[in-house]
Amino acid sequence: SDIVILSGGLGPTKDDLTKETAAALLGKKLKLHEPSKKKIQDFFEKRNITPTENNWKQAMAPEGAIVVENENGTAPGFIIEEGEKALILLPGPPNELLPMFEKSIKPYLKEKEPGIILSQTIKICGLGESYVETMIQDMIEKQENPTIAPYAKTGEVHLRATARAKSEKEAKKLLKPMTKELKSRIGGYIYTTEENVTLEMAVIDLLKNNRLTLTIAESCTGGMIVSRLINVQGASDVVREGLVTYSNKAKRKYLGVKKGTLAKKGAVSEETAKEMAKGGVFFTKSDVCIATTGIAGPGGGSEEKPVGLVYIGCNVCGKITVKKYQFGGGREKIRQSATAAALTLLRQCVLEHYSKVTFGKEKKEK
Amino acid sequence: SDIVILSGGLGPTKDDLTKETAAALLGKKLKLHEPSKKKIQDFFEKRNITPTENNWKQAMAPEGAIVVENENGTAPGFIIEEGEKALILLPGPPNELLPMFEKSIKPYLKEKEPGIILSQTIKICGLGESYVETMIQDMIEKQENPTIAPYAKTGEVHLRATARAKSEKEAKKLLKPMTKELKSRIGGYIYTTEENVTLEMAVIDLLKNNRLTLTIAESCTGGMIVSRLINVQGASDVVREGLVTYSNKAKRKYLGVKKGTLAKKGAVSEETAKEMAKGGVFFTKSDVCIATTGIAGPGGGSEEKPVGLVYIGCNVCGKITVKKYQFGGGREKIRQSATAAALTLLRQCVLEHYSKVTFGKEKKEK
Numbered sequence: 001s002d003i004v005i006l007s008g009g010l011g012p013t014k015d016d017l018t019k020e021t022a023a024a025l026l027g028k029k030l031k032l033h034e035p036s037k038k039k040i041q042d043f044f045e046k047r048n049i050t051p052t053e054n055n056w057k058q059a060m061a062p063e064g065a066i067v068v069e070n071e072n073g074t075a076p077g078f079i080i081e082e083g084e085k086a087l088i089l090l091p092g093p094p095n096e097l098l099p100m101f102e103k104s105i106k107p108y109l110k111e112k113e114p115g116i117i118l119s120q121t122i123k124i125c126g127l128g129e130s131y132v133e134t135m136i137q138d139m140i141e142k143q144e145n146p147t148i149a150p151y152a153k154t155g156e157v158h159l160r161a162t163a164r165a166k167s168e169k170e171a172k173k174l175l176k177p178m179t180k181e182l183k184s185r186i187g188g189y190i191y192t193t194e195e196n197v198t199l200e201m202a203v204i205d206l207l208k209n210n211r212l213t214l215t216i217a218e219s220c221t222g223g224m225i226v227s228r229l230i231n232v233q234g235a236s237d238v239v240r241e242g243l244v245t246y247s248n249k250a251k252r253k254y255l256g257v258k259k260g261t262l263a264k265k266g267a268v269s270e271e272t273a274k275e276m277a278k279g280g281v282f283f284t285k286s287d288v289c290i291a292t293t294g295i296a297g298p299g300g301g302s303e304e305k306p307v308g309l310v311y312i313g314c315n316v317c318g319k320i321t322v323k324k325y326q327f328g329g330g331r332e333k334i335r336q337s338a339t340a341a342a343l344t345l346l347r348q349c350v351l352e353h354y355s356k357v358t359f360g361k362e363k364k365e366k
Numbered sequence: 367s368d369i370v371i372l373s374g375g376l377g378p379t380k381d382d383l384t385k386e387t388a389a390a391l392l393g394k395k396l397k398l399h400e401p402s403k404k405k406i407q408d409f410f411e412k413r414n415i416t417p418t419e420n421n422w423k424q425a426m427a428p429e430g431a432i433v434v435e436n437e438n439g440t441a442p443g444f445i446i447e448e449g450e451k452a453l454i455l456l457p458g459p460p461n462e463l464l465p466m467f468e469k470s471i472k473p474y475l476k477e478k479e480p481g482i483i484l485s486q487t488i489k490i491c492g493l494g495e496s497y498v499e500t501m502i503q504d505m506i507e508k509q510e511n512p513t514i515a516p517y518a519k520t521g522e523v524h525l526r527a528t529a530r531a532k533s534e535k536e537a538k539k540l541l542k543p544m545t546k547e548l549k550s551r552i553g554g555y556i557y558t559t560e561e562n563v564t565l566e567m568a569v570i571d572l573l574k575n576n577r578l579t580l581t582i583a584e585s586c587t588g589g590m591i592v593s594r595l596i597n598v599q600g601a602s603d604v605v606r607e608g609l610v611t612y613s614n615k616a617k618r619k620y621l622g623v624k625k626g627t628l629a630k631k632g633a634v635s636e637e638t639a640k641e642m643a644k645g646g647v648f649f650t651k652s653d654v655c656i657a658t659t660g661i662a663g664p665g666g667g668s669e670e671k672p673v674g675l676v677y678i679g680c681n682v683c684g685k686i687t688v689k690k691y692q693f694g695g696g697r698e699k700i701r702q703s704a705t706a707a708a709l710t711l712l713r714q715c716v717l718e719h720y721s722k723v724t725f726g727k728e729k730k731e732k
Contacts, residue, residue, distance in 0.1 A: 002383050002386060003387070004372070004384070004387050004391070006370070006372075017368050018370070020368060021451060024368060024448070025370070025391070025392060025448055025451060026391060026392075082390070082391055083390075085387060085391060087391060141418065216589075218589075218608075221593075222592055222593055222595075222596030222597075222601075222605075222608065223582075223584075223589035223590070223591070223592035223593035223596060223608050224589070224593040224596075225589070226588055226589035226610045227587075227588055227589035227590040227593045227701075230588030230590075230612065230662075230701075231588075231698050231701065233664060233665065233697060234665075235588075235612075236612055236613065239588075239610075239612055240613065241609075241610065241612070241613075241616050241620075242584075242588065242609070242610025243607075243608070243609065243610070244582070244589070244592045244596070244605075244607065244608025244610075245607070246602055246608070247602065247606065247607075250607050254607075296596075297599075298599055299599065299600075331597065332597050335593075335596075335597065
């Protein structure tokens with residue numbers, strides 16, 4: 001059975017036309033729905049307000065429609081059935097939409113379509129979307145059940161495998177071989193297979209499990225890395241200090257970057273990133289430091305050092321890695337990309353340091 | 367004329383059912399659209415791939431529909447007209463949807479409905495949504511043209527007045543008295559009337575215009591304030607240093623918070639916020655410092671100091687203001703609320719310092 005769900009446009013104003021349009025398209029008249037009228041009446045009486053004419057619009061229902069009660073507002077929802085098909089109209093405000101969907105629409109859909117849909121998410125960092133797609137091209141082409149779809153996030157690729165089956169057990173059985181195949185193809189670039197685990201959570205976990213403390217020294221990302229990390233509950237066990245050393249002066253004062261390095265190589269250079277990562281560990285007595293310096297734009301770029309050029313340095317217990325990146329997009333996008341790249345590099349450096357696993361030479365940075 | 371626009375579900379997979387459902391609901395058959403078939407053929411030939419059976423699904427069009435060419439993908443859009451009404455189906459991916467809307471749908475809509483719609487945004491900080499609604503209740507109730515609607519953002523309220531008229535000049539004329547009335551009612555809490563100006567941009571501008579440098583000292587917000595500020599182009603003229611002093615040790619080392627204060631009053635206290643704001647200016651030689659300390663949760667709360675308790679200190683050229691806040695929601699929401707409150711307090715303190723204007727006693731913090 002085929003179902004369309006529309007949300008929004010059920011309110012009292014003249015712009016709220018979803019119901020009217022749907023009814024007109026389906027050739028149905030709107031009729032007064034007494035219980036809804038009563039509810040609106042009560043709502044306004046309780047608040048001692050006289051409803052204006054347009055409020056009664058919300059009590060009109062397409063003829064033959066199932067009226068779905070709204071426990072958190074005055075606009076009811078509607079299910080209009082046409083044979084096996086159904087058009088479902090729901091209110092727009094999330095605090096009305098979500099409870100109504102949970103309470104009334106989910107059971108309705110469940111009854112129409114027995115069985116379940118189960119998804120498995122695989123989250124990848126350090127590989128570009130098109131590269132991941134190439135790795136699993138054959139799986140995408142012959143997908144049926146489970147289906148598989150890639151979603152690009154800034155600096156990450158998420159794959160979602162979705163199985164449809166009669167029971168949860170059966171759906172899991174369908175998903176298992178696909179998940180296994182994906183893991184064997186993509187390997188260490190997968191940072192989690194949990195839907196609600198973020199890259200920053202994976203990084204904090206990794207550091208915590210290895211009892212490592214972290215200092216973040218940010219120039220172009222300007223607090224974005226530390227802000228993402230501190231969003232993780234328990235980050236305080238790991239994050240020693242966050243320093244936004246945006247000016248050259250701050251880079252020298254807090255991280256001991258040499259005056260000569262800044263003068264000869266510039267603030268945006270491999271050498272500066274290296275000294276930032278080195279100084280971050282030294283001056284704050286932490287185990288690990290991730291440092292960024294780059295040109296977020298829109299000004300400040302040159303032919304030699306264009307907008308989007310970012311150096312990221314990572315110091316894990318004295319071993320310093322510096323990588324060069326060229327990001328596209330506007331200022332915010334560049335900073336977001338640099339932040340994701342920094343978390344990715346941090347994860348890879350710690351993993352390599354502890355497991356001696358080297359990430360593939362075929363590694364592609366987006 | 368009434369129009370419904372649906373986006374997504376036009377792709378080749380079995381889950382892509384928007385077109386099929388719409389056609390079935392409207393009692394229309396799907397017919398092969400030759401130019402679309404040709405396009406798909408070319409697309410796959412160019413890439414040397416054999417299309418699978420399901421790809422041809424994208425060449426099917428509801429009978430009588432206007433087929434809208436997709437210049438960035440293989441799924442065309444459709445306009446299905448029913449008398450004065452129309453159902454418009456568009457592809458989901460933004461890089462296909464947006465150009466198609468701009469190129470084909472906008473002109474179609476414009477032709478159907480001559481005249482223009484113009485909006486004026488008023489952005490407010492430092493007042494809660496329900497408080498703002500009360501201030502303009504009468505205007506909301508008798509709205510017609512322009513309409514007026516409030517939108518709540520974290521720590522902000524945006525009002526959007528929208529006028530419909532035959533010409534831009536006429537629409538502007540309709541909007542002008544409403545904007546004037548809103549300004550006179552809400553006054554200094556309005557930080558901009560420009561659609562694309564953010565609170566952080568307004569704050570950076572204000573500091574720059576007064577030639578003030580800023581240090582940000584963050585505990586619970588953990589880099590979120592500095593990250594928002596540095597997103598503003600030219601922030602480097604204003605932002606001196608950003609210090610994420612999450613640990614007590616860092617609060618002492620970088621900001622000179624006294625050991626006794628931390629021991630007696632605790633890290634989350636009015637006194638600590640005050641010393642952070644004081645030390646931030648002193649140790650970095652800036653003019654202004656905004657400092658936050660609070661309990662972001664989910665752990666760490668107590669009866670006396672519950673999760674969501676945040677103190678924000680603001681030091682403008684030696685004059686220190688500390689405010690106490692109690693925010694709701696999860697960890698991220700609390701940090702976002704504290705960040706918005708910090709930017710708001712910073713703005714108010716600078717304005718008061720320079721203009722001697724005092725923000726109303728009726729001020730409500732959300």
